[in-house]
Amino acid sequence: MLPSCDVAPPPAGLRLIAIGASAGGVEALGIVLRALPATCRATVVVVLHLAPGRSSQLPHLYAERCQLPLREAQDKEPLQAGTVYFAPPDYHLQVEPDGCFSLSQEAPVYFSRPSIDVLLETAALAYRRAMLAIILTGASADGAAGLARVRQLGGSAWVQDPQRASCGIMPAAALKRAGADRVLDLPQMAASLALLGDGEHK
Numbered sequence: 755m756l757p758s759c760d761v762a763p764p765p766a767g768l769r770l771i772a773i774g775a776s777a778g779g780v781e782a783l784g785i786v787l788r789a790l791p792a793t794c795r796a797t798v799v800v801v802l803h804l805a806p807g808r809s810s811q812l813p814h815l816y817a818e819r820c821q822l823p824l825r826e827a828q829d830k831e832p833l834q835a836g837t838v839y840f841a842p843p844d845y846h847l848q849v850e851p852d853g854c855f856s857l858s859q860e861a862p863v864y865f866s867r868p869s870i871d872v873l874l875e876t877a878a879l880a881y882r883r884a885m886l887a888i889i890l891t892g893a894s895a896d897g898a899a900g901l902a903r904v905r906q907l908g909g910s911a912w913v914q915d916p917q918r919a920s921c922g923i924m925p926a927a928a929l930k931r932a933g934a935d936r937v938l939d940l941p942q943m944a945a946s947l948a949l950l951g952d953g954e955h956k
Contacts, residue, residue, distance in 0.1 A: 775889075801840075827842065912935065
């Protein structure tokens with residue numbers, strides 16, 4: 755049986771939201787990012803599977819749809835509260851224990867670089883209970899192992915309802931491997947994220 759999908763605020767003490775998406779993710783991310791309020795103090799990090807060799811226009815694409823500043827993550831850059839970061843194309847994005855990003859060009863995971871698993875597994879070690887991981891639409895199993903690690907270390911996990919996703923393969927794989935604290939459609943997820951505010955650090 756799926757966890758309750760009623761609208762409720764994200765977990766208390768939240769400092770990091772990590773979002774993974776693939777096929778169908780451009781539209782889904784637009785809905786999710788639009789919901790984030792200007793008062794959100796958590797850092798938001800996004801991995802969207804992109805074709806290698808092409809520059810990312812994601813910060814520009816979502817600029818008018820998101821109230822928070824958006825940027826592409828840079829190597830050795832400290833994570834800033836209330837900012838949305840996107841993984842650059844053809845690099846794995848990692849979160850280091852010192853609160854900085856690092857980029858690598860190690861082998862693709864599920865044919866993808868950046869990898870959702872790499873982000874989630876490294877971020878889970880750095881943020882533990884202060885982290886929320888979100889898996890959206892996609893056509894691979896990337897993110898399932900990372901989500902399991904997030905939950906193992908005390909973080910929270912939301913997964914898009916596979917039956918209502920543009921491509922349900924990735925959220926279904928995440929649920930099968932890791933389970934979830936909440937299974938939501940996009941309107942429910944947006945409504946819950948809209949409740950974020952100045953209390954995340956409390």
